[in-house]
Amino acid sequence: MLDVAWLIGGKTGEGVDSAGEIFARAAARAGANVHTFRLFAPIIKGGPTSYEVRAADAPVHARADGLDCVIALDDETAVRHGPALRPGGLLLTDAGRPAATAANGAVVCPVPFTALARDLGGPIVKNIVALGVSARLLGLDAAVMRETVRRRFDDKSARVQEQNTAAVDAGWRHAETHLAGHARAAGVPRTAAAGRWLLSGNDAIALGALAAGCRLYASYPITPASDILEWMAAHLPAVGGAAIQTEDEIAALGLVIGAGYAGVRAMTATSGPGLSLMTETMGLAGMAEIPAVIVAAQRPGPSAGMPTKHEQSDLLHMVYASHGEFPRIVLTPGTLEECFADTALAFNLAERFQCPVIVAADQDLVLARSTASRLPLDAVRIDRGERLTDAEAVRRGDTYERYALTASGVSPRAVPGQAGIRFLSSGDAHDYRGVIDVEDPEVRRAMVDKRLRKTRDVWRYAAGTAAEGEGDVLVISLGSPCGPIREAAARLRRNGRPVRFLQIRCLWPFPSHEIGPEVARARRVVVVEHNATGQVASLVRGHVGGHEKVTGLRRYDGLPFRPADIEAGVWPPS
Amino acid sequence: MLDVAWLIGGKTGEGVDSAGEIFARAAARAGANVHTFRLFAPIIKGGPTSYEVRAADAPVHARADGLDCVIALDDETAVRHGPALRPGGLLLTDAGRPAATAANGAVVCPVPFTALARDLGGPIVKNIVALGVSARLLGLDAAVMRETVRRRFDDKSARVQEQNTAAVDAGWRHAETHLAGHARAAGVPRTAAAGRWLLSGNDAIALGALAAGCRLYASYPITPASDILEWMAAHLPAVGGAAIQTEDEIAALGLVIGAGYAGVRAMTATSGPGLSLMTETMGLAGMAEIPAVIVAAQRPGPSAGMPTKHEQSDLLHMVYASHGEFPRIVLTPGTLEECFADTALAFNLAERFQCPVIVAADQDLVLARSTASRLPLDAVRIDRGERLTDAEAVRRGDTYERYALTASGVSPRAVPGQAGIRFLSSGDAHDYRGVIDVEDPEVRRAMVDKRLRKTRDVWRYAAGTAAEGEGDVLVISLGSPCGPIREAAARLRRNGRPVRFLQIRCLWPFPSHEIGPEVARARRVVVVEHNATGQVASLVRGHVGGHEKVTGLRRYDGLPFRPADIEAGVWPPS
Amino acid sequence: MATVLTHKDFAAERATWCPGCGDFAVLRALQEACARRGLAPHRIVLVSGIGCSGKITSYMGTYGFHTHHGRTLPVATGIKLANRDLTVIAAAGDGDAYGIGLNHLIHAVRRDVDVTYVVMDNGVYGNTKGQTSPTTAAGATTPSSPLGAVDEPVHPLRLALAAGATYLAQGSSGDPAQLTRLVEQGIAHRGFALINVISPCPTYDRGRTYAWWRERLTNIDQNAGHDAGDPRRAWEIAASRDTEVVGLLYRAPRRALDERLPGFAASPLAGETLGPDLDRVRRILDEEYAP
């Protein structure tokens, strides 16, 4: 069984990211399942950076617990990541630098990356030389690596392409002659990679929006959500739409609401600081009952926090922020496929329930690139909710009530441009027709109830949770931790420690009807989340109780859980 | 025992407010305890408006359950408020208008308000005529009323003053000759009003800030908090300070944070929409550990909602809004005196714990004017928390760590201008010295823990709750409902229905240590709050459990509870 | 609407502004202008903010969106991009437009989005009972400046010129006929049109009455010499300390945002029936994501 973890590290500007990406692509093309993890500093150039690639024949959705091969383009990388090497793992340092020492049985091999690169016309290709070496040592087909490198430089001159493929070969030959003894037996299987993609959560989110008919996108740059803006700016024009970079996040959500009011599917994406800025505007969508889709890719807070790191500490903000009370939906995808599906679903829910829908993601989920079978763009079902047809509009005329009291709370929606009717949408309290300054207490109460009633029905359209495995220890989580949790749970089960895993797919409305019975049946409940205060745990307690048995496993140091963290945390070795 | 409820209503512009205020002042001067309630539309002129004054010899902190006398300057008032009259109550309509009919045993008396006013030179004084009539019918000393009216027009010409006092006499005489039969026996006691004030919650909040040494105030106008801006603009210059009206609420809180960073006590006040806009900026105070006091006077939401009405639906926003996790304190005054004391306390807590402190008020609490003994401005204790003296600063020099890890989490604070040291405060994650871009996971975890640790100690400085009465039915509430609850509880006890009332004085950190045992002991728990989703109840459940017995009594139609609502809701007549 | 439209075709609820409020004239001018342009009410969206001014959407017989305070323009921009066939008008107060919402104005002008922006400038925060606004005169006393406003007012015309306005006018509630013309031209302008309207608040600003303004306003529309195409002259007029003008100050041709966006659909996006028709992008995707 193949499952190798490879890391290349150096300074930003040394080609670490491109090498990592090429390695991931090559492994994927060779048929491996891939999961990547980047560690980068909020410093544009010269900051420490590393790119970790895990390749396995079984699907992988988490960082590995240890590394098998570390390419250290600088000393800091050796110091920082060497200790993570598994026994027998390889630490490849740039020959000539002070020799590094390897911890727990790893092997240090100095390799003349820079020297070899120089011979090829420039130290700049040392990262590619490293790829050649890595391919040989990890049993990755040379041709695949060479081809992947060539494609990477498709748009460059033939000289550049040759220089780089030559670098691959040089590295390969060096490994062949000097390091063959360290080569891994198990190579990457050569199964067909056809129909499979390598992409990030941000890519999947953007694709979900496109497939769902999103035609307007408005946002303000912010890590880690900027990719989505850049994706939309590149691709929406192809379908006649547009991406607008606004002056701030308030304007971005304002645009989305304007478009939603006028009947067009629109979206914005941001991270904590932008999400906080949108707080007041989100309430307008709530009160005026306008569909709006907001992608929130979390990072460590508060304030600017740690822009390039990972956390899940904006969850209660998503659930409770903004003054007053209105329905909202918070979806919590935990995989690439769910990023795609939930984003598409968000548009259906936003229009059906005429409210803001937040797709709650996190840094690791949106930035990690993994292999997945081609996302089913055509399979996306579009449901635009209850709308007033043009014919009905003409028939109803002045009798049309935009905010009619209905059993479901949802009032059939019309959009400007429809003849025969007119109405006012307002952030002020209003009556069934949209008339404001109605002081009647009865009307106020009825309208509050109407709005809050709407999302009761959400479970007919969205999953609340997904459970797997049997056991009286219940692990509850959401978002990117689901990957490492599944891996850890599988191991625990293999070791005779049965755990049941309940993934929350929709955090709000809170799926008490599904979580309640699960908590009741469990002996011990461990809520796994990337924050310090136990935000998900507090929702579990508040809605279904179980105070005595609900415990938490929390990580809030900026890094995602590894499977081993979960294994040890969920079932501490007694 | 005296306890009368009087109401005057008409259109904005007809002098309803000034008449109401004069009546309240007169009653207070005569020695009565007074509580007022205004009902006004978000329409500047011509909208319906009414001013309710309850006068009693015992202290009163709520609207009365019914009215004893209604002055209807227009028909709508008769229709709207007539039904609230108690048996034997008086509905005084302007003679000549279509006769109103009175419900449940009230008496309708047409009085020529306008005609009498005309004789005195203008219909504009009809509201004053009504005061004369009212004084006679409710047994309010004529001289006191005349004097109160005269003082009201102190700054006007002698003619105007005479015209108005004459209007009082005309009204009085009319009542004397035509309505003596309806006059109330029990008059207002003539106890000395010395040392007593008549003021609003907004006044008390402003006074609390002034007494606590607030010298800078920054805000953006918004109902119902604008009074505080206007008060500060009028009075801060007298103590060398300033009130700045900013371009928006983001800037207002930014100014407050800048001032706090530089060592000056500063405050902002707003309502829901402004509070939502401040969400991101509040996180800066949390991360950079800057004291900031925010008064949040709630009104019905979401969005613009009902600017002139009452609600308590921003509580969970105050507790959870803003991305990331940082300590904050939410104080919840329920009386005039508490508005004063808690605002003053907020400055101490903000400086001691170096975090944002929200004083959570509500429309009824800040706008209702009541009698109280003169607020103890001199009694306010000022505690500026742990600060680095100038001498220490020079001694510590470069060894000073602005964000030093301490057992309490609180790091002694310095301010710019102190010689010998320098430091950076930042919204970015930082280490003990304030250095940013520190990627070490250990430092991140330590700093998160340090910040969150700070407010554990809050109970040494602030009360969590206040309990009164014994009984196995526990009523939990906060803010303005405390007035009607106390009155209802007293009645229930008199009727052999023992209830215990637990007032939450600090909503966050949540006083689980005090509420837990109370809930555990209770047979039934009724959480009384002005919102639809039971925000306080959800915090109770989440923190101390009791899901099976925690119920809620909620009003969210824009109007404050009356004691009878509570009585019936807490202990439904079986 | 075979028949000719009149302002009555754009009537809705009775306005609750105070007697004498300048906003009545603004409402009437909007209604007249829309009628003269022959725009069917259902093809128009009026977006307003929060304030006395913001209530105008309740009184205008078109589609209306009464947004939150200061955010009319982002919402109006979203509406226009969603449906290019709609006429989108935004109306705001001076606090709305030049206080809390000023940043959106500068950027909307830059974007030159095809929205007509009518600002009801009464120099006070009327709806919150008369506090200082960004256009309150320095020294004026208001409830929030009892000792006199300490700041110089903002100058909407100067700011709009500096931001690159392509249609810039100032009108007055005191001259409904001219105001109607200015709004009509603004709607006709393909791009962003700012019309600042001096709209007195008799309730909270006793000083600057219609009469007071009449004496101070110079009508440049009647000045044959004025060339609305000359930016330098426009600035001189706007910058002048001693003359306050009404009329069309400046107009320049430029392509509106929806015309400049690359590949933007010619027909309204709102008209599309959605369905996964992605052939236009699938090729790109396979290239991007196939390892």
Add this chain to the structure above:
Amino acid sequence: MATVLTHKDFAAERATWCPGCGDFAVLRALQEACARRGLAPHRIVLVSGIGCSGKITSYMGTYGFHTHHGRTLPVATGIKLANRDLTVIAAAGDGDAYGIGLNHLIHAVRRDVDVTYVVMDNGVYGNTKGQTSPTTAAGATTPSSPLGAVDEPVHPLRLALAAGATYLAQGSSGDPAQLTRLVEQGIAHRGFALINVISPCPTYDRGRTYAWWRERLTNIDQNAGHDAGDPRRAWEIAASRDTEVVGLLYRAPRRALDERLPGFAASPLAGETLGPDLDRVRRILDEEYAP
């Protein structure tokens, strides 16, 4: 600090900007200017926003407040009012200052608060990896405008003039000596001083290099004819499409906010030892509240 100060007295951490980043020169100019003004480091507060530019507070050896994105000016205003004796300098990026934070700039100019505002204008969102900024040239391609930026850039100098700036200059990282002078004068100016600094980002804007700018910038400080006291001339220069200038564009004397506030304490509020000394107000209170 008996000895004469040098820029070294204002040194702190080593800057982590990319090699060739224009911000190095801005930092050095701030340090030099403070040294020349003989300001003790502990009497200075530098307030920055979020961005590559925002990191300047880490490298400047004074008190520093690294605030959130776009909000440098409200915070700086609070600091200045809290302690009139401090020298308050704010530093921001073009996105910070002219994108998300532009409204605060216009109103800070109006208020004329005594803060020196240094904007590091590199025409990109550097810290988020090169997206379009408010000062990116129309048509330029960036990660967020792969098909070319569709909007005209904002013109900081024009906007500041329109807002009533009392000190307005543009400098360039390519001319550290002049930049230092402009900052020094800005600090000396009692009121709000805006200094827009053309500070190239070699990493994300390969087009507008130092050399590119050198060819295009006209230095008005060397133009003996230029009168920085003439507002009309200042506008002509700022409005001109074909010349981009560096130097002191405009300066006008006015009383700063802290000098205009009625009854404002002459000594720093931060110096007061608080205690309930309310005799100055108690009389008023009894009058107001005694029924």
